[in-house]
Amino acid sequence: MMELLTSPEAWVALLTLTTLEIVLGIDNVIFLSVIVSRLPPEQANRARQIGLLLALVFRIMLLSVLVWLIGLTEPVLTVKSVTLSWRDIILIGGGMFLIAKATHEIHAEVEAREAEPEAKPSASVFFWVIMQIIVVDLVFSLDSIITAIGMAEDIEIMVAAVVIACFIMYVSSGPVAKFVADHPTTKMLALAFLVLIGVALVADGFKFHIPRGYIYFAIVFAAAVELFNVLARRNRKKVVKQRV
Template sequence: MDLLLNPEAWISLLTLVALEAVLGIDNLVFIAILTDRVDAAKRDLARRLGIGMALITRLMLLFTLAWIAGLTAPLVTILGEEISWRDIILIGGGLFLLTKATREIHHNIEEAGEETPKTQVFDTLLAVVAQIAVIDLIFSLDSVITAVGMVNDLRIMTAAIVIAVLIMLWASGPLSAFVSEHPTVKMLAMSFLLLVGMTLVADGLGQHIPKGYLYFAMGFSVLVEALNLTVSKRRKRAKEIS
C-alpha cells in the first residue's frame, strides 16, 4: 500500500516502462520480419507466442539476479580483453541477427529480380517461434540489466516489464502489417537488424556504443522513409486524378 502512495515509485515505474518499451523496439522489428515468413493465418499466433515468451524470459531473468550478476564475471581473456558469458551471449546474438538480416535482404532482392515471382515458401510456426526465443534471450538480458540498474524494488521492475510487454503486444500487429505492406519499410527494418546486430557484437567485444546513437540513427531513417512514403502517395494520387 505504501508503494502505491509513493510518488517516487510511480515516477520510477513510468520511467522504467518508457525505457523498457524503447528497448523493445528492436525486438518488435525482428518479430515483424520473422512472422511475415509464416502463413497469414498463423501470424497473430506467432506474434503472441513470441511476445509471451519475451515476458516469461524477462521475468525469469529478473528473479535470478544472482545468476545475471554471474554472467558479467570474466570467463576467459582473449588478446587482453576479458570475455564473460554475457559477452558471449551478446556476440552470438549479434552474429545471429547479422546472418538472419543478410539472408532476408538477399531473399528479398533475389525475389524482386524475378520476372515471375516465386510462390512464397512459408516457414513453419515452430521454426519461427524457436528463432524468436533465441533472440528474446538477447534482448531480455539487455532489458533486465537496465531495469536492475535503475530500480531497486523488485515489484516496480516486475510491473514495468509486464506493462512494457503489453505495449509491445498492442503495437506488434499494426507494426507487422505496416512492414509487410511496404517493401521499402521492410528493407529498412532489416537494415535496422544489421545495425543492432553489429552493436551487439561490438558491445560483446568491449566496444560499448551508446543506445542513444543507435535510436537516433533509426529514428532519422524512419523520418526519411516517412517523407518518401508521403511523396510516393501524393504522386500516385496525382496520377489517378490526371
C-alpha cells in the same frame, strides 16, 4: 507493497524504467515484424503473439533469478586482454545471429525471391520462425533485465515495468508488422536496422559501448525519411488515378 504505492520515488523509478524498457523493446518489435512477414496473415499474427508472450515470460523468469543474472557479469574468458562474461558471450552470439539473419533476408530481397511463386508455408517453417523468435527474445530479455537490475532496487517495480513494456510492445507490434508487410521498401529498412542493432550487440559484448541514443536517432531519422517516401508514392498514385 503499500509503501511502494505511496512513494513518489517508486513511481519515478517505475516511469523511468518502463520508458527504458519500451525503448529497449523497439529492437524486439522490429525483429518480430520482419521475421513474421513471410508467413500468411493468420500464422503471422499467431507467431507474433507467441513471440511477445515468450518475451514477457523470459523477462519474468530472468527477474526471478537475480543472483544468477548478476553472476553473468563476472569474467569467464579472456581473449587478447579482453575479459568476457557470459553476458558478453550471449550478446556477441545474439548480435552475430541478428547480422546473419538480416543479411540472409536482404540477400533474398535483392534476389527478388518474392517474384517467384511462393510455396505454402508448412508447419516446419512456422516452427523455425518460432525458434528464431525464442533466440532473439532471450538475447533482448537478458540485456533488458540486466538493465532493470542496475536501475531499480525493488523487484515489484521491475516486474511492473516489464509487464507494461511488453503490453505496449504487443499493442504496437501489429501496426508495425502490417506497415512493413504493406510497404515492401520498409522491410529493407527494417533489415538494415537489425544489422545495425546486431553490430551494437557485438560491440557491447567486446566492451565497446555504442550509445543507444545514436542508434535510435539513426532509426527514427531513416524511418521518417521512409515515411515521406511512402506518402509521396501514395500521392503520385492518386494523381495518376485522377488523370485516368
